[in-house]
Amino acid sequence: MEKARPLWANPLQFVFACISYAVGLGNVWRFPYLCQMYGGGSFLVPYIIMLIVEGMPLLYLELAVGQRMRQGSIGAWRTISPYLGGVGLASMVVSFFLSTYYNIINAWAFWYLFHSFQDPLPWSVCPLNDNHTGYDQECEKASSTQYFWYRKTLNISPSIQDSGRVQWEPALCLILAWLVVYLCILRGTESTGKVVYFTALLPYCVLVIYLVRGLTLHGATNGLAYMFTPKLEQLANPKAWINAATQIFFSLGLGFGSLIAFASYNEPSNNCQKHAIIVSLINSSTSVFASIVTFSIYGFKATFNYESCLNKVILLLTNSFDLEDGFLTASNLEQVKSYLESTFPGKYSEVLPQMKNCSLQSELATAVQGTGLSFIVYTEAIKNMEVSQLWSALYFFMLLMLGIGSMLGNTAAILTPLTDNKVISSHLPKEAISGLVCFVNCVIGLVFTMEAGNYWFDIFNEYAATLSLLLIVLVETIAVCYVYGLRRTSWSLEDHCESQRGI
Numbered sequence: 371m372e373k374a375r376p377l378w379a380n381p382l383q384f385v386f387a388c389i390s391y392a393v394g395l396g397n398v399w400r401f402p403y404l405c406q407m408y409g410g411g412s413f414l415v416p417y418i419i420m421l422i423v424e425g426m427p428l429l430y431l432e433l434a435v436g437q438r439m440r441q442g443s444i445g446a447w448r449t450i451s452p453y454l455g456g457v458g459l460a461s462m463v464v465s466f467f468l469s470t471y472y473n474i475i476n477a478w479a480f481w482y483l484f485h486s487f488q489d490p491l492p493w494s495v496c497p498l499n500d501n502h503t504g505y506d507q508e509c510e511k512a513s514s515t516q517y518f519w520y521r522k523t524l525n526i527s528p529s530i531q532d533s534g535r536v537q538w539e540p541a542l543c544l545i546l547a548w549l550v551v552y553l554c555i556l557r558g559t560e561s562t563g564k565v566v567y568f569t570a571l572l573p574y575c576v577l578v579i580y581l582v583r584g585l586t587l588h589g590a591t592n593g594l595a596y597m598f599t600p601k602l603e604q605l606a607n608p609k610a611w612i613n614a615a616t617q618i619f620f621s622l623g624l625g626f627g628s629l630i631a632f633a634s635y636n637e638p639s640n641n642c643q644k645h646a647i648i649v650s651l652i653n654s655s656t657s658v659f660a661s662i663v664t665f666s667i668y669g670f671k672a673t674f675n676y677e678s679c680l681n682k683v684i685l686l687l688t689n690s691f692d693l694e695d696g697f698l699t700a701s702n703l704e705q706v707k708s709y710l711e712s713t714f715p716g717k718y719s720e721v722l723p724q725m726k727n728c729s730l731q732s733e734l735a736t737a738v739q740g741t742g743l744s745f746i747v748y749t750e751a752i753k754n755m756e757v758s759q760l761w762s763a764l765y766f767f768m769l770l771m772l773g774i775g776s777m778l779g780n781t782a783a784i785l786t787p788l789t790d791n792k793v794i795s796s797h798l799p800k801e802a803i804s805g806l807v808c809f810v811n812c813v814i815g816l817v818f819t820m821e822a823g824n825y826w827f828d829i830f831n832e833y834a835a836t837l838s839l840l841l842i843v844l845v846e847t848i849a850v851c852y853v854y855g856l857r858r859t860s861w862s863l864e865d866h867c868e869s870q871r872g873i
Contacts, residue, residue, distance in 0.1 A: 386566040
């Protein structure tokens with residue numbers, strides 16, 4: 371049975387598959403948010419501790435189980451104990467839920483990627499109203515990027531009770547996203563092993579390009595200073611430690627069964643301990659690297675908004691008090707405001723409600739994560755860059771590669787137990803099983819393209835894979851430590867390595 375099982379072409383393919391799966395959207399849009407919320411540079415202290423205490427051991431556990439048992443999640447845990455088959459089944463169900471809603475993010479990335487080649491970018495300006503006498507009122511109250519996201523992309527309904535209809539454009543993008551995933555997993559490790567080279571490496575190429583561009587932007591240093599300035603008082607905040615542990619847990623993709631599935635296609639002599647260390651270190655380093663890129667862009671956006679706010683205040687005061695053009699600047703604004711307030715109190719009180727309170731720190735402190743960071747904050751910064759179409763296409767192509775890489779792991783967690791099942795595999799070829807899984811997920815995923823789809827997305831994202839994963843990993847740890855036994859696990863792995871080396 372071991373000889374008949376497909377194998378990765380080389381250990382590098384396996385490492386790239388794990389990196390492509392582990393390094394995902396959470397590294398780009400959640401880790402920077404956590405740094406922003408919990409102390410900037412000081413958040414790295416609980417994060418690194420949790421990586422060593424939690425991340426590396428659990429990653430090694432799952433890779434060792436998959437490589438030793440050479441089966442998917444259900445078969446692997448059933449081999450350890452017939453009573454543990456439910457653990458593998460639970461992992462498979464959670465991966466199914468995750469795949470159902472996760473691919474809608476790739477559909478949104480396709481949607482923005484297709485619109486990135488327009489000049490000007492469709493989210494850079496507000497559309498005209500029905501009479502063509504001005505801009506759309508709803509767009510002017512919010513912003514052009516928010517309008518494009520909530521009205522043009524989601525066409526979001528007022529509440530979840532008002533489900534609305536399926537939006538055909540996002541629906542077509544979702545079908546395209548599932549078609550791409552199907553082509554990548556069509557022939558198992560043979561096709562996936564080639565795709566992971568691109569899904570693992572191309573995001574780094576884009577991040578490097580964005581790093582160079584980000585560091586040259588005006589105000590980038592403001593964002594980097596905000597990120598790396600430690601707030602040591604947050605080390606006493608238990609939420610910082612809890613979120614660090616949670617980020618490590620979900621970023622490595624523990625408990626889904628994907629890592630067990632990937633490791634089951636390894637040679638028994640593979641050094642999974644070394645690979646667990648490599649994958650976990652690369653994953654965490656990528657989070658820090660992506661945060662540097664994100665905060666350089668974030669600093670540019672915050673500085674741009676702050677200076678735009680100052681210019682509006684300067685223009686308002688110049689026109690209201692008939693000041694000489696160029697007299698009022700950002701450096702003397704506060705002094706002139708104090709003078710005008712004391713000299714012309716009545717007129718100043720009339721102008722005061724129209725003046726905005728401009729603050730760079732408040733702009734930097736605006737915490738956004740998830741879709742808000744990727745599809746609103748980033749697009750807000752990109753539209754103000756030169757050659758914005760190029761930077762937009764690069765960014766959403768990177769998001770697409772990160773999303774597809776994670777989807778390869780999610781679908782592997784579903785397909786490996788199904789193809790390992792003799793009853794199913796004897797009646798259906800691997801291509802048909804893959805196609806059926808993708809089709810079912812795609813049909814269910816159409817719910818997220820409805821007008822109320824974003825509400826359902828938030829519910830699934832919040833509850834589909836949270837406490838259930840913690841319970842799964844807890845049972846996995848107990849199973850290896852007390853049911854199978856740590857000593858027996860260690861001996862089993864050593865026996866495999868020695869037998870392959872002829873010792």
